[in-house]
Amino acid sequence: MTDILIVDDHDLVRTGLKNILAGASDLEVAGEASTGEDAIRLSRKLEPDLVLMDVGLPGLSGLETTERILKAQPDVRVIVLTAHSEPPLPARLLDSGASGYLTKACDAGELLRAVRKVAQGERYIGADISQQLAISLLPGTPQSPFQELTGRELEIALMLTQGMRMQSIGEVLNVSPKTVATYKYRIYDKVGVGSEVELLRMALRHGLVSEV
Incomplete structure (x- = not known):
């Protein structure tokens, strides 16, 4: 039996995922979280085999949440399930240790295949993600300005696009507001x-975030 933790800030998405997974006798939903902070706490408490992770979480993003979970629990496997397929998020999350990456446009069958393959120790990347990654490597392909950002800069950029204040970002990341300000203006420059x-506006244009 593969125990799964679902992480998504939308109740409807979590309900849909639970319904899909409930039809599989070899898979079980161990818990669900709507924020990165709750995901980290529940992952330590429940010790799931696999985490289905959204990227666009309030506060701590799926990128930072994935890194923190895998740092504390290296045996946990993470599949990113998100609306965002544009660079640099797929490559950054896979580099951070995620074992799979799917968009929410995938069907139930592909989701179940991905979960089972990753649970068996394989990696799974959706066809649309693979295409995006391949295209981004072609000479002459326009690059997203966000690809110049480091992992921490990208994390803070995501928080800034949510309208979070520097004080709040500092509290989430355990750094001073002054450090956040330094990152902020470095991000602006890059x-x-x-x-x-x-x-x-730039994040929307390059598919880093979605309009609500």
Whole structure:
């Protein structure tokens, strides 16, 4: 039996995933979380075999949450299930240790195949993600300005696009607001923007976040 922790901030998505997984006798939903902080806490408590992880979580993003879970529990396997397929998120999350990456456009059959393959120790990348990764490596392909960001810069950029204040970001990441400010203006410089509004517009343009 494969125990699974579902991490997504939308009740409807979590319910849909539970219904899909409930039809498989070899899979069991051990728990669910709507934030990265809850996901980390529940992962330690429940010790699931696998985590289905969204990227666009409130506060701590799926990127940082994945890194923290895998640092504390290296045997846990993570499949990213998100609406975001544009660079640099897929490559960053796979580099961070995720064993699979799917978009929410996948069907139930592919989700179950991915879960079973990853549970068996394999990696699984959805066809649309594989195509995006391959295209991004072709010479002359326009690159997202967010690909210039480090992992921590990308994490803070995601938080800034949510409208989080520097004090709150510092509390989540355990760094000072001054350190967050340094990262913020470094991000602005690399991405080529001058405000949080411009950063959000750029993130929307390059598929890093979605309009609600």
